[in-house]
Amino acid sequence: MIDVIDCEFGVSPEEYGGVLDIPFTSGVGEYTVQSISQTIKTAAGRSGNSKVLFLNIVQDAVEATSRVRLPGIVDWLIGYPQPTIFSTQGDLRDSGLELAMACDIRVGSSSATYGMTNIARGQMPNDGGVRLLTRLVGPGIATDMLLTGRELNGKEALDYALVNYLSDDPVVKAKELALTIASHGKLASQYVKEAVNGAGDLTFEQGARLEADLSFMLHGTPEREAGLAAFREGRDPQK
């Protein structure tokens, strides 16, 4: 990991349709790793109505993000209550892949490669990459990637569940997905995420209790009532 303070990329958050879109672009202003982290967190804090956080890295900025660790962002993303979506057209490596793996859903390109190559430099992932990769692809493939620096092609990344979707235009696909999820219940999406994340740390019985309790907490909420009313009237809840 190079100790970088000044970044070769920046972020410019914008909000639409319940989605907080945070594109990472190259050559945008004067940024440091600290100011980028702060910009993302501040935008999310201000955006009380957003249901989905969407990180997308434009191709020019991909290489730089693989070399730069944004302080505190991976942990912050893992704990972020609403769904998070990540997309990029380019190759994902090291810190860039850790950033992607901290999100809930990943959209990549079939022509891209995906890997944790730290080992080739005598280093190891330092932002949760070992755990995140193992949780997503399982211990067998994770061990191969982490010990040998093996990079997956797009099809392999999809087959091993490292990415959820491959697209010729990942940003368009991810945006479409973000808008779909943003049209669903905000609390429901939040609780689903909490319950699924709990599954990694709880026994099945404990997780079932958590799920049931979260389900009961939705009783009487406006979004649940609206959803049930739409069902009774035979219409789509989003219409």
Added chain:
Amino acid sequence: MSSPWETLLFDVDDAIATITLNRPDVINAYNIQMRDDLWDVLGAIGDMPDVRAVIINGAGDRGFCAGADLTEFGTAPSPGVARQVRWEQDVFGRLANLNAVTVASLHGHVIGSGLEIAMLCDIRVAADDCRFRMPETKYGLIPAATGTQSLPRHIRHGRALDLLLSGKMINTDEALKMGLVQRTINRENLDRYSRGLASELAALESTVIERVRRLISNAVDMPAAQARQIELTLSRSAQTGSQF
């Protein structure tokens, strides 16, 4: 086949029990009556040591189960009462903990709690016409039949989040590829295939089956060293014929 249960057909033939979700007019939607009926039938199976395998399937052409019957939602007097009933009649826990091996025989729509019921079975056989979906968040709901726990265990964390958050529909081939189902078969051969599989499973040594199923759960939920120790102990006791 007449049935004392309003929403189910139940048949025991030799060592194999078959439970058929039987509300075909509404694609076997899971309602309160079906919960009560399943509670009874699963309890009865628990009292039948000769039953070694259970097939769960759905009546009608349209599918295995369309999910929870949302027309009944909102009828519970309070969340507290709903919670009490959920655990007094833990149908899903009873299904997951049956001693008999369970086979979900799936066709057509396998939606919401229908998919959750299938995920609680040991083996899922899917006909080639299946459509799987978890649409709860669209209606401001979340799964409540352990789907948020079973899905990440079967198809991994990232895929589970995608299915649950996006509510997307997947077909039989996609389900097989991601491990949501283990076997697929032509629709016309589904019943015969599931029956044959259940027969094979029923013929296996029951104590070994019981121990292996328990170890599979341990492998997921327990620290590795502890799970390995239990496997060693169970394996040795199986060789000596002693009970554990």
